[in-house]
Amino acid sequence: MARVTTSPTFKRLPRAVREQQMLDAAVRVFSRRGFHAASMDEIAEDAGISKPMVYAYLGTKEELFIACLHREGTRLMEAIVAGVGTDLPPDEQLWRGLRAFFGFVGAHRDGWAVLYRQARAQQPFAGALATMRERMVEVIGTMLAQALAAEGREIRDMDLEVMAYALVGASESLADWLADRPDADPDKTATRMMNFAWVGAGQLLHGETWPPAPLSP
Amino acid sequence: MARVTTSPTFKRLPRAVREQQMLDAAVRVFSRRGFHAASMDEIAEDAGISKPMVYAYLGTKEELFIACLHREGTRLMEAIVAGVGTDLPPDEQLWRGLRAFFGFVGAHRDGWAVLYRQARAQQPFAGALATMRERMVEVIGTMLAQALAAEGREIRDMDLEVMAYALVGASESLADWLADRPDADPDKTATRMMNFAWVGAGQLLHGETWPPAPLSP
Numbered sequence: 001m002a003r004v005t006t007s008p009t010f011k012r013l014p015r016a017v018r019e020q021q022m023l024d025a026a027v028r029v030f031s032r033r034g035f036h037a038a039s040m041d042e043i044a045e046d047a048g049i050s051k052p053m054v055y056a057y058l059g060t061k062e063e064l065f066i067a068c069l070h071r072e073g074t075r076l077m078e079a080i081v082a083g084v085g086t087d088l089p090p091d092e093q094l095w096r097g098l099r100a101f102f103g104f105v106g107a108h109r110d111g112w113a114v115l116y117r118q119a120r121a122q123q124p125f126a127g128a129l130a131t132m133r134e135r136m137v138e139v140i141g142t143m144l145a146q147a148l149a150a151e152g153r154e155i156r157d158m159d160l161e162v163m164a165y166a167l168v169g170a171s172e173s174l175a176d177w178l179a180d181r182p183d184a185d186p187d188k189t190a191t192r193m194m195n196f197a198w199v200g201a202g203q204l205l206h207g208e209t210w211p212p213a214p215l216s217p
Numbered sequence: 218m219a220r221v222t223t224s225p226t227f228k229r230l231p232r233a234v235r236e237q238q239m240l241d242a243a244v245r246v247f248s249r250r251g252f253h254a255a256s257m258d259e260i261a262e263d264a265g266i267s268k269p270m271v272y273a274y275l276g277t278k279e280e281l282f283i284a285c286l287h288r289e290g291t292r293l294m295e296a297i298v299a300g301v302g303t304d305l306p307p308d309e310q311l312w313r314g315l316r317a318f319f320g321f322v323g324a325h326r327d328g329w330a331v332l333y334r335q336a337r338a339q340q341p342f343a344g345a346l347a348t349m350r351e352r353m354v355e356v357i358g359t360m361l362a363q364a365l366a367a368e369g370r371e372i373r374d375m376d377l378e379v380m381a382y383a384l385v386g387a388s389e390s391l392a393d394w395l396a397d398r399p400d401a402d403p404d405k406t407a408t409r410m411m412n413f414a415w416v417g418a419g420q421l422l423h424g425e426t427w428p429p430a431p432l433s434p
Contacts, residue, residue, distance in 0.1 A: 173386020200417025
């Protein structure tokens with residue numbers, strides 16, 4: 001999300017590029033001000049685009065916020081899926097997924113704190129967030145099922161679904177924890193979550209950790 | 218939360234009893250209507266108390282909602298702590314805590330779906346809910362630390378804190394799952410969560426479960 005500067009040839013930019021510029025600006029302004037205090041004037045100015053153009057492209061402030069939420073959520077899921085490598089065993093996939101997730105949150109603490117929490121705490125956006133969460137559960141469930149199938153193993157759909165919900169809930173909770181602690185290390189947080197999720201509290205409390213052998217690079 | 222009927226001697230009831238009646242009525246009406254559609258008239262009528270009296274005792278609709286949230290959250294934590302038995306080993310404590318938690322949610326699906334989700338999805342209540350969540354993290358962290366200390370073991374505070382956050386997040390996520398599924402069994406959900414949290418995904422995916430020996434009654 002590098003800052004895009006307004007160039008003299010701006011008017012010739014294709015629609016998709018302009019939209020991304022507006023969304024970049026909107027994420028910055030929402031993160032800085034919060035949803036309620038953010039103004040369309042400031043978003044337009046930050047994007048270097050006229051306010052009517054912002055409305056024309058992306059609609060009202062509410063619609064713009066949902067578009068931001070959707071784009072950031074999609075980026076997050078892309079980062080996870082891209083980081084995972086679907087030919088790896090389940091634990092490696094989970095570990096890489098968690099590292100990608102907490103790395104993303106750690107690199108966008110403001111975005112997480114503001115976008116995610118504001119979305120969660122405002123009636124009109126809670127539905128959009130619930131949909132993103134369902135997608136995340138699907139992504140994780142599917143990846144785990146494929147990794148198991150590749151090893152010739154199976155788990156009941158219901159157990160897999162419950163595990164995916166638990167993973168998503170635990171990860172969200174720790175992402176909040178991470179976003180509130182500027183000094184906390186995203187990779188260490190991912191390691192703690194991996195230990196909890198993979199090894200389980202029973203063995204963790206007895207001092208065992210994941211992985212049993214050194215992690216491949 | 219048995220329905221309290223209005224008796225002719227109502228006016229002689231002590232303040233604390235009246236407050237509980239109003240809260241019972243408010244929980245029912247908020248669960249039935251949702252926060253926005255719920256009216257103070259309906260709550261007063263349901264409680265068999267005049268509307269000015271409801272305002273006098275518990276304040277505005279917002280304050281009443283926060284009072285409901287606070288009471289239900291406190292009841293939930295009481296149910297967990299009472300169910301746990303602090304002289305038991307950590308896994309028994311966790312199992313009993315989870316069973317109490319999912320039992321509570323299963324017995325109050327509407328309350329969970331409406332109170333908890335509405336609280337989460339409305340700016341003025343999100344702060345109150347975050348405070349309840351912090352208390353829950355403290356309760357779980359303290360119980361686990363005591364159970365470990367009783368066995369002469371220790372875990373670093375940071376690891377315990379992260380584990381408590383992960384447990385709370387995973388449990389909230391599965392409580393949502395349970396509240397949406399009237400046919401899902403609370404005890405089975407507690408078992409699934411226990412397996413995830415204690416045994417870990419690594420062994421679960423290989424078919425191992427908790428407990429290793431039959432559970433004591």
